[in-house]
Amino acid sequence: MSLKETKALEPQLSKAPTGIPGLDEVLLGGIPTGRPTLICGSAGCGKTLLGMTFLVNGATQFGEPGIFVSFEETSQDLADNVASLGFDVAGLIAAKKLAIDHIRIERSEFEEAGDYDLEGLFVRLGYAIDQIGAKRVVLDTIEALFSNLANETILRSELRRLFGWLKERGLTTIITGERGQGTLTRNGIEEYVSDCVILLDNRVEDQVTTRRLRIVKYRGSAHGTNEYPFLMDDQGITVVPLSSAGLDHRVSDDVVSTGVPGLDAMLGPGGIYRGSSVLISGVAGSGKTILSASFVAAACARGERCMFFSAEESAEQLIRNVGSAGIALRPYLESGLLRFETKRPTSFGFEMHLAHMQRELDRFQPTVVIVDPVTGFRGPDSEVHALLLRMLDMLKVRGITTFFTSLTSSSDRLAQNDFGLSSLMDSWIFLVDIESNGERNRGLYVLKSRGMSHSNQIREYLLTNSGVTLVEAYLGASGVLTGSARLAMEAQGRVESQRQLEDIARRRREIESQRAATERQIAELHAQIKAQDVEIAGLASREERRETVFESDRAAMGASRGVHANGADKTLAVIQKSPDPHISV
Amino acid sequence: MDGHYNLRLYVAGQTPKSLVAIANLKNLCETHLAGRHSVEIIDLIRQPHLASMDHIFALPTLVRRLPEPLKRIIGDLSRTERVLRGLDIEARCPS
Numbered sequence: 056m057s058l059k060e061t062k063a064l065e066p067q068l069s070k071a072p073t074g075i076p077g078l079d080e081v082l083l084g085g086i087p088t089g090r091p092t093l094i095c096g097s098a099g100c101g102k103t104l105l106g107m108t109f110l111v112n113g114a115t116q117f118g119e120p121g122i123f124v125s126f127e128e129t130s131q132d133l134a135d136n137v138a139s140l141g142f143d144v145a146g147l148i149a150a151k152k153l154a155i156d157h158i159r160i161e162r163s164e165f166e167e168a169g170d171y172d173l174e175g176l177f178v179r180l181g182y183a184i185d186q187i188g189a190k191r192v193v194l195d196t197i198e199a200l201f202s203n204l205a206n207e208t209i210l211r212s213e214l215r216r217l218f219g220w221l222k223e224r225g226l227t228t229i230i231t232g233e234r235g236q237g238t239l240t241r242n243g244i245e246e247y248v249s250d251c252v253i254l255l256d257n258r259v260e261d262q263v264t265t266r267r268l269r270i271v272k273y274r275g276s277a278h279g280t281n282e283y284p285f286l287m288d289d290q291g292i293t294v295v296p297l298s299s300a301g302l303d304h305r306v307s308d309d310v311v312s313t314g315v316p317g318l319d320a321m322l323g324p325g326g327i328y329r330g331s332s333v334l335i336s337g338v339a340g341s342g343k344t345i346l347s348a349s350f351v352a353a354a355c356a357r358g359e360r361c362m363f364f365s366a367e368e369s370a371e372q373l374i375r376n377v378g379s380a381g382i383a384l385r386p387y388l389e390s391g392l393l394r395f396e397t398k399r400p401t402s403f404g405f406e407m408h409l410a411h412m413q414r415e416l417d418r419f420q421p422t423v424v425i426v427d428p429v430t431g432f433r434g435p436d437s438e439v440h441a442l443l444l445r446m447l448d449m450l451k452v453r454g455i456t457t458f459f460t461s462l463t464s465s466s467d468r469l470a471q472n473d474f475g476l477s478s479l480m481d482s483w484i485f486l487v488d489i490e491s492n493g494e495r496n497r498g499l500y501v502l503k504s505r506g507m508s509h510s511n512q513i514r515e516y517l518l519t520n521s522g523v524t525l526v527e528a529y530l531g532a533s534g535v536l537t538g539s540a541r542l543a544m545e546a547q548g549r550v551e552s553q554r555q556l557e558d559i560a561r562r563r564r565e566i567e568s569q570r571a572a573t574e575r576q577i578a579e580l581h582a583q584i585k586a587q588d589v590e591i592a593g594l595a596s597r598e599e600r601r602e603t604v605f606e607s608d609r610a611a612m613g614a615s616r617g618v619h620a621n622g623a624d625k626t627l628a629v630i631q632k633s634p635d636p637h638i639s640v
Numbered sequence: 641m642d643g644h645y646n647l648r649l650y651v652a653g654q655t656p657k658s659l660v661a662i663a664n665l666k667n668l669c670e671t672h673l674a675g676r677h678s679v680e681i682i683d684l685i686r687q688p689h690l691a692s693m694d695h696i697f698a699l700p701t702l703v704r705r706l707p708e709p710l711k712r713i714i715g716d717l718s719r720t721e722r723v724l725r726g727l728d729i730e731a732r733c734p735s
Binding site: 156172175176178 | 650652655657660661664684685688689691692695696697698699700701711712713714715716717718719720722723725726
């Protein structure tokens with residue numbers, strides 16, 4: 056059952072919020088009002104800090120003054136210890152919102168001579184409570200009494216009375232106790248405090264410390280039952296209820312650019328869905344970080360808040376390196392849109408990494424997150440897988456668009472170890488090395504992208520001083536052509552087109568000359584027709600003349616027979632000697 | 641004044657333990673500190689602010705303010721030898 060679900064079933068038990076991020080969530084509101092709560096754990100677990108935070112938050116946030124009864128540290132030490140967290144203990148004391156009473160019990164400083172009770176403690180407490188109208192009390196740690204008072208019978212009955220008295224007065228109390236062997240507290244004081252018990256734990260596994268918190272019991276209330284990691288650093292205590300978010304997160308139809316136009320073009324909608332997760336796998340030096348940085352730069356340019364979890368490079372180094380690829384991240388860092396979190400994967404346990412990440416996500420509220428690289432997390436595969444799954448859930452449930460980079464040892468994607476991450480990712484972009492013709496070139500392809508069509512091409516890309524640039528694909532007989540092979544192909548293409556242009560020109564010239572020849576032929580034919588016309592005209596006149604000669608012959612014949620025979624012979628000779636000049640072709 | 645005992649007994653109201661303690665102290669002073677002691681009885685019910693001054697947590701508590709150093713004895717003072725040890729008083733043979 057998740058925390059949210061149990062919240063709805065929660066009966067109205069009055070609770071006092073601790074104001075500690077995450078803890079109230081786990082407690083479903085806070086610790087029981089007017090009742091004692093036991094916080095136990097071994098030395099250095101953060102019991103005192105938790106108690107002090109409870110009081111300071113009560114005084115500053117919830118208007119409930121509080122008394123810190125210290126059996127170990129002096130008031131001054133306590134104030135100094137929490138000053139680095141921004142707690143102004145002296146100021147709160149002056150404002151009568153907080154009181155610290157150091158009850159010094161040192162065995163060597165007194166003698167027990169007869170029957171006694173701890174009424175002195177009650178008197179002091181009662182007096183301090185009345186002075187500031189306290190609603191909250193912390194007793195840290197009452198177990199100091201056990202080592203300093205010889206008469207345990209008196210002590211036990213007095214403790215029972217004390218807790219009863221605190222309850223009667225309606226004081227919300229935190230009692231701290233030292234963890235015992237096989238018991239919650241060394242002296243078994245948990246038997247007097249039965250309302251709420253919180254256990255703090257500080258485990259070291261493989262030389263890495265993980266702090267965890269668990270609600271052992273909470274009478275009359277549901278509560279988170281898991282062990283929750285918590286952080287204790289310069290920002291105080293943060294409990295991180297790492298829940299498995301399940302798969303009910305909302306999805307977005309918004310498409311955001313990857314920052315690389317060529318890559319956007321390979322994806323159906325022109326980018327990736329907001330809130331989706333993208334895995335970039337590639338060998339060393341394939342440009343995974345630069346590709347991620349391109350995405351960050353594009354997101355920041357849109358005004359989105361980005362968080363870069365870098366496990367390998369410091370912020371400065373990363374900015375410099377991607378700057379050489381023309382991606383300027385510094386302005387965004389300075390304007391507060393971009394934040395780097397640089398932590399070595401080995402510096403914490405997995406839980407702490409998650410806890411840290413969750414706190415930073417909640418604090419910075421980014422919409423884009425880069426985890427570079429996820430392969431930095433080393434450990435048993437199942438644990439790493441669980442870590443990444445929870446990380447992914449954490450990001451998904453917040454609707455954060457995420458780029459994970461993953462280092463692969465070879466271009467063969469089947470040979471690489473991705474902790475089964477690839478199946479969890481929405482999009483998987485693979486950066487490969489293409490080795491041929493004595494050179495190594497970079498190829499990019501979209502292996503999968505849920506919910507969208509995408510190109511199936513392997514595209515060559517270049518890391519230039521203006522970012523990642525995809526170049527046009529050249530497909531040869533043996534696959535995609537890259538590098539000089541592509542250049543050769545391109546040059547060949549240029550020669551080819553030049554040749555084609557020349558071909559066309561030549562063809563045009565040929566056709567033009569043919570056309571000229573044809574026109575010449577047409578002119579000759581015209582001339583022929585003309586000549587034939589002339590001939591026809593000549594033939595007509597000859598026929599006419601022949602008619603005349605015939606007539607005159609007939610006349611001459613008539614004359615020879617009678618009058619003009621000589622004249623007729625002369626005319627016939629003239630006609631035979633005049634050939635027509637036009638008929639010569 | 642050398643050898644003078646300034647004692648202060650903290651009690652809370654007229655409880656049986658308080659009364660026993662007062663009686664025991666009176667008896668003890670008469671026996672061992674005759675003429676060289678002053679005793680102040682403080683009821684914390686009436687003066688609760690005094691409790692933290694002498695680091696009182698158990699009641700009754702007897703505080704030896706003088707001679708220095710400060711000494712504390714908790715309990716109803718019924719175990720005389722412990723009281724005497726706590727107050728650094730040489731046990732004298734009862735007269």
